[in-house]
Amino acid sequence: MKKTFRIENLCCANCARKIEEGIKKIPGVIDAKIVFMTMKLNLEVEDGMLESVLIEAKKIAKKVEPDCEIPA
């Protein structure tokens, strides 16, 4: 399934790239894209995996940029 999330307090394009690469490696993620210009995370995950993926994604975002939030 595909879903779009907003990303908050993401202030650097390079960090966006790093977070995107990290999220792509989470098991269950088919594709992930962070569009820095619109502050959006487009996530495509296997069915039923969304919740666990999102928990991991938030951790990765925090790791790369401590202020960064993904309010679901």
Added chain:
Amino acid sequence: MTRRQKRDLIRILAAGAFFAVAFFLPLSGWWRAIPFAIPYLIVGFPVLKSAFLSLIHGQWMNETFLMTVASLGAFVLGEFAEGVAVMLFSAVGELFESYAVGKSRNSVAELMTLCPDEATVLRNGAWITVSPDEIAVGETIRVLPGEKIPLDGVVMEGASSLDTRSLTGESLPRDIAVGDPAISGCVNLSGVLMLRVEKEFGESTASKILALVEDATANRAKTETFVASFARWYTPLVLILALFVGIVPPLVLGGWSEWIYRALEFLVVSCPCAVVISVPLTYFGGIGGASRKGILIKGSDRLEALAHADTVVFDKTGTLTRGVFEVTDVRGEDPEHVLEIAALCEQFSNHPIARSLREGWKGELSEERVSAFEETAGFGVSAVVDGQRYSVGNDRWMRMQGFVPMDTETVGTHIFVADAHRCFGVVTIADRLKENAVEALRSLRVLGVRRTVMLTGDSHRAAAGVAEECGVDSYKADLLPADKVLALKEVSDGAKGTVVFVGDGMNDAPVLASADVGVAMGAMGSDAAIEAADVVLMHDDLSALPVAVGVARKTRSIVLQNLVFSIGIKILVMILCATGVANMWYAVFADVGVSVLAILNAMRALSKKS
């Protein structure tokens, strides 16, 4: 400015003031560290904190961490001013970046004001105001003059004119009356309109366009993929170089502090942000700028493909020509009489050609004057007008009745008119070229499009005339809809760049889809075309095509300039640092200065001028 930006600005100004004072204090040696430490902590505190957190997370190859090492390193080496400069200017750069990104986000968001926040709907006999997404298909909404139409609908009551500028870039208002479709995003100019809602909010034109522009940058261009892989390798590579510079030469030559200082300079240059931000920002600007001109480009990849346009293939009817058949020429001893007879004889026929003849005749039609009307499908008609017998039809119809059709030189469909004795006139009916077709083709050529081709299902003769008139390089005629895909493929085989196909989106969806870039024209309100095409020209105006190619080329050249400039300066400064020509200030410029310049350059893509 956002609150966060204001806070950062205050921090920068305060640090800047302390920094300036620190320069003039009459201190020497390590005492100088104290006044410089104040601005350092003021502006650098968030960076230090973030660096510390990153380190805990094991992310040491992180800008904030590297900056912290570089600036603290400068302090340790006694270069206090440089240490502060690294922090201070990177904060300036970051503030600028967030301001610039916010600004271009906003100017694309201006487009978002296409959708009004509320709509007035009739429920239980009263007008109430609700959010447009709560309105269902079939409900009645009211739009007052000055308001934006919130949902696609049909006019039930009232007449007005609409400003479609935000959708199409067209400044001429469009008149609408009862029964006409009203498209969301247009501004109602003069009268009160009652509309029956035809599409719910999410399916309405305005929201679709917004979604399209917003999501466009998710379709990344090759350059962006390149930048992402560049960024992945750049930082580690520069760090290895820094390590090398900091260790190997001093082992041989000595002078550790000098070489470590140079290594720290490398750390300052190691952030790829200038490159990483300026490329998507440019594409975003290009797509946003184009959409304000009524040109929707569905992705950075499409924008890039459009910039490489080498061959432009046009569908004929409805794209180069108006798709409306009109009387273009009347021949005979008395042309007025020829047209009058043709129109009178054809007044009972439903054939499209009959309609064109009737519209071409400026005089009055009269059913009383005509009797004994007979129609032979595929040939023509015969009738008695004012007591005289006439035949009107194609050349075969003339020959069937023993008449010799008159000679014709004009392009189009020929309708002959004969009385009881001979063929005495011919009317030419043709599709007219769009007003700006010639101009558009010329502009494309000026922009560097090498070849233009026209595809049509019409006969060679009709095609040749239109081709010559509008100035396309070549044409392929007699094509069935399925042949057009093959014809396009043939054209593509000979192309050096990308092949752009332009159609009106009516029945050329397969061709639109198989071209490198499919452009649908005049697609306002047509979902199928918006779906199938890569580029949508909202207004049925060919002159938007060279504008689109122009925007794409300009965006592309800004992207290239930024790539070459920012990577070039970084490499140059690294060489100067390694050889000791440059100091930390150069490195700060290569980091922040380049970022700012690249962003300023990227903002040009958004400009209204084409």
